[in-house]
Structure formats: C-alpha cells, structure tokens
Amino acid sequence: MRKSIWFVALALVFACKDKPKESQEEMEETVEATEEEESDWVTLFDGTSFDGWHMYNGGEVTEPWKLEDGAMVLYPPEERPEGANYNLVTDQEFTDFVLTMDWKIAEGGNSGFFWGVKEDEKYGEPYLTGPEIQVLDDERHPDAQNGTDRLAGALYDMVSPSENAVKPAGEWNSVELMVNHKTNEGHVVLNGTKIVEFPVQGPEWEELVANSKFAEWEGFAAFKTGKIGLQDHGNMVAFKNIKIKEL
Template sequence: MSLVSNASVVAPPRARLAGVVPVVLVCAGALAGCGQAGATPNENGVAEAPAARGSAQGSAQDPPANRLTPEEEADGWKLLFDGSLDGWRGYRRDDVPAGWQSRDGALMFMPGNRGGTIITVDQFADFELALEWKVSEGGNSGVFYRATEDEIRPYWTGPEMQVLDNAGHRDGATPETSAGSNYALHAPSEDVTRPVGEWNRARIIVRGAQVEHWMNGVRIVAYELWTDEWRALVQRSKFGEWPGYGMASAGHIGLQDHGDPVWFRNIKIRTF
C-alpha cells in the first residue's frame, strides 16, 4: 500500500445498508461475548478455527464452487461473488473498473486495464466474512472492511487485511505489513500462508469493537477498536492523518487494486 496525493473525485453514490437488523445466528468466531466456545488449540498450542456448522472447512485446493450448501444457507450465509460482478462497483463510482473480471470461477484483477479498488454495493456492520485468495509472484492486494466513501482512498477509512506474497514482496519482511496483518497496525502471530499461486482461506470476524483475522484455519490477529491503546497505535501510524480511519461501525467490503494480479473466490458473508 502506498499513499497518493489528493485528487478531484465525484461524490460517492448512495449505498444500501445491510446486516444492521439484529438476527439470531450461531457465531462461528472466537470473539468475546459471542456465546460460543472459542478456538481450540492444536497439538502445537495454536488456536484453530472451530468447525462451525455451515462454515467451509474443506481444502482450499477444491474446485471453486461459488455456491452455498443448504447448511450454509440455513446458517445465514450469503454469497458476495456468484460468478458475476453483480453486487460490486468501483470505489466512489457506479460501475466496475475494467481491470476486474470474472474468469475461471474467480473474481480477478489484471493490471494493464483501468483499475481501482472495488467494493460491495451493500454495507455491513457485524459479520463473518470468508473467502479464498491467491496472488501472483511478488503480488500485493488487500481486503478492506467497514470502509466508507468519505475519503478519496478506501484505506483512509477502513481497516485492511493484507493480501501478499510474503516471500516475493518487500512488505513481507515486516510483520505489521505481511499477509494477514491488520495493515501497518497489527502483525499476524505467525505466517501460515501457502506458497505463491496457491489458494489461501481467510476469515474476518467483526462484532462491535472486536476484530479477528484467520488464515488457513489459524487465528493470527485479534484486536479491539476504539480503545485508548488502539487510538494511540493509529496516531503513531500513517493513518493518524485521517481522523475517520477505523471509526465507522458499518461499511463496505473492498478488494484492493495494488497493480498486481490477484484472485478471489468463494466470497461469502453472514451477519450477526
């Protein structure tokens, strides 16, 4: 991620708000107050994701389906990518940038075309997001959440789970900017990413101020928004320039164009 100068932009289009009506669901995360037992340690003492009913726990190498099972539908999951670009648009624009395409069962970005970050049309407050991702050699991208269109760049408003080839990109050498991190703020507990070109399974769980990042079945980041500690951390980072960063209680899911080929599939969400 790199900073850019301000540019003239059009006013953001109006978005629909989803996921803010209370719904009684079973929480698959290990968040405080979720009402469900947390993650159980594996033989190495590492917290692993519980096999929640309706969660996709299969191999990331399985053929992409972009479909929900009956159990997932019963548990409130909804697809954000069904093989089409319906439900997505460019950040602060009405259409989808040409660089983003649906190809071979994946939502992919290819450089060389007009690009830009894409976001969901809907906004989400408390949710569990699940997806699979892979990048090209040296590739860089990210997944934004609770992003708003109050600024000209999405990462000035919402947190980002870093998507990266740790071995091939310089950001991989710094834990706070490596794959799975809460970009530039919270480092992952370990690197559990698969080799470049292979699919990784990611989950982002947001409930109130509690946030978790999971990668390939392991919880690697957990933090709390809006605390004194969090505010101090933000102020010491580049995000301190933007007072609205991370403050929204609801917002868009975003997929970042960082100029490198990146692929996403099996993108699904359920709200709490």
C-alpha cells in the same frame, strides 16, 4: 453446501428410527440448527457475475477485472491512466460480521481487503477510511521487509500475524475476518489458523491507530458501518467464495 446438509439430515432421520424419542428430538434439533446457521450466510460473490459490487467511487465493474473459473481476477493495465484506480466495494454496508473468502496473489504481488469503507469523492481510495487485511507475496514483495505487520494476514501496519500460515504466491489462501463491535473483538483466521486478534473500538483500538501511519488520517477507521473493499495495488490478484454472516 446445501446438498451436504440434506445428506446429513437424511442420515439422521434413518438413524432416529432405532433411537429413543429423546435422542430423535436432539438429532432433529441439530439438523435444524445446522440449517439455520447455513441460512445466516450471504454470498457476496458467487463466481458468475459482479452483482453486488462496483468500482470504488465509480460505476459497474469492468476491465481490468475479469471472471475466470469462479473467481474475480484483476489484471492491472501496463499503462494506467493518471489517477485511475480499480478498487472494488460492495453495494451494501456492514457493521458486525464474519467475512470469508479465498484469495490468490501473483508472484511479487500486493493487495488487500478492507472493512468500514466510506465511499465519498473526498476519499480517493478505500484505504483512506477502511482498515486493511494484508494480501501479499511474503517471499518476494519488498513490503514484507518493512515489518511483520505488513505480512500476509496482518491488520496492516497495526497488528502482526502470530505465526506464518500463508501459502506461496499462486496458491489459494482461505481467510476469515470477524469484526464484532458488540463484544469489541476482531480476528483473522488464515488457512485454518487464527493469526491475528484485535479490539475494534475503544482505548486499545485508538492506541493501535495512534501508533500506525494512519494516526493523522482524518477519515481512517472513523466509520463503524461501511463497505467491504478489494484493493487494486497494481498487481494481479484473484478472489473467490466470498461470503458474509452478519452478527
């Protein structure tokens, strides 16, 4: 990405030679704005290490997570120790942000990612506190038959996708999640299509929670600032190109 910015910058510099001074200044401002926007993004996963991540309520990331071809991939064990989970969370906490990533789910698979996750021993799983964006094989996983608010890209059990933009199991999907408490806006963009919009606080948000299965969960959506989480739902799943821009 950085290389492409410099190519643009060089092209604009050469173009500026034959342009009036005002046009040159406008082009230079465009380059500066582009560079500033790029610098706002922070890489949460660069494809080479698990730096910045750890097991939820645990230590460093180990098996069954592996690094493969620039992605973090979960290979859930066939025999799971009682009470074991392999959810991941970021070391850092976030409040208002735009999060982007690519995900790929195995055939028949189910997973998800969360925001606003509170790490505490009294919460055994990230989903007990963090709202979830669904990652699913819509064609094969039975949860897809439990309502449209369970489909890939949904704000799980709360807001359904407005249209089907997901790619089949085994293919990479690109997703953007925005959470902005300043403007009370949230959205999900899947493969370039905005499919979900929602408030993130106030009466409308409270109504969404009240009408979901999370209504009586003490800690659910209770933390405006929290960690980003990746779900172990017992199926193979992969994530890559994870970046965040704080708002």
